[in-house]
Amino acid sequence: MQKFISDESFWELFPEAAIAVLSVRGLKESGLTDVQKDEIKDLLAQANRQAAKYVPCEPISANEVVQVWREAYRKFPTKKGARCSIEALLKRVLHDTPVGSIVPSVDITNAVSLKYAFPIGVENIDAFAGDLHLGAMKGDEAFLPIGSDHEEPPLPGEIAYYDSEGVVCRCWNWRDGQRTQMQDYTPNAFVAMECVEPHRRDDLQKAADDLAALLTKYLQAEIVTIAIVTKKNPEVALR
Incomplete structure (x- = not known):
């Protein structure tokens, strides 16, 4: 049995956090009709518009959904300039350069991320070495980031997703590694959506349910696991 395990070292820093976890198999990018492709693009366009409510003012750091993640990142060592992935999406919305269409699976996850203002990470579950963990790093774990040709190990104490071969995503939800990245037509996936605001737990559940429904409807996915991970x-x- 393969598990996702959040370590005590994570909960010591973030006792009120919650993580929506999905395990998905049988994703199919091919076979979509033109109507379905247009529907997905429309979902993304609508989500861009909906996300404007989260970033009503400049600078982006003045907006609450960004502030809470910047504060979260101050609780553990991070690489200079590292930011939560949702900030990059919301920055596009704030600057009136909407997040554009890429491929259906990415469009769907981006749409849900924007609609609810939660970061979403997607990994190739078949590339995991044993169980996936979230916790504090020693600092010597292997990590080859996407778009790089040299190792960039985490900092000691940095929060990251990791397995028995090394880091999967650095700085909690900042940068993915090459070893477990999604490729075209990767059929099986692990999805994590994080929340650091206790009052938004209901929104997190709604976002997870929405994502599961969209992946099932458009990409013929089988949802193997959908759960909210907490300290308890x-x-x-x-x-």
Whole structure:
């Protein structure tokens, strides 16, 4: 049995956080009709418009959904300039350069991320070495980031997703590694959506349910696991 396990070292820093976890198999990018492709593009366009409510003012750091993540990143060592992934999406909305269409699976996750203002990470679950963890790093773990040709190990104490071969995503939800990245037509995936605001737990559940429904409707996905991980429920079976 393969699991996602959130370590005690994570909960010591973020006792009120919650993580929506999905394990998905059988994703199919091909076979979409033109009507379905247009529907997905429309979902993304609508989500760009909806996200404007989260960033009503300049600078982007003045907006609450960005502030909470910047504060979260101050609780552990990070590489200079590292930011939560949702900030990059919302910056596009704030500057009136909407997040554009890429491929259906990415468009769907971006649409849900924008609609609810939660960061979403997607990884190739078949590339995991054993269980996936979230916790504090020693600082010597292997990590080859996407778009780089040299290793960039995490800092000691940095929060990251990791498995028995090294880091999967650095600085919690900042930068993915090459080893577990999604490729064209990767069929099986792990999805994580993070929340650091206790009052938004209901929104997190709605976002997870929306994402599961969209992946099922458009990409013929089978949802193997959908769960909310908390300090009281720190692990979940993925398959």
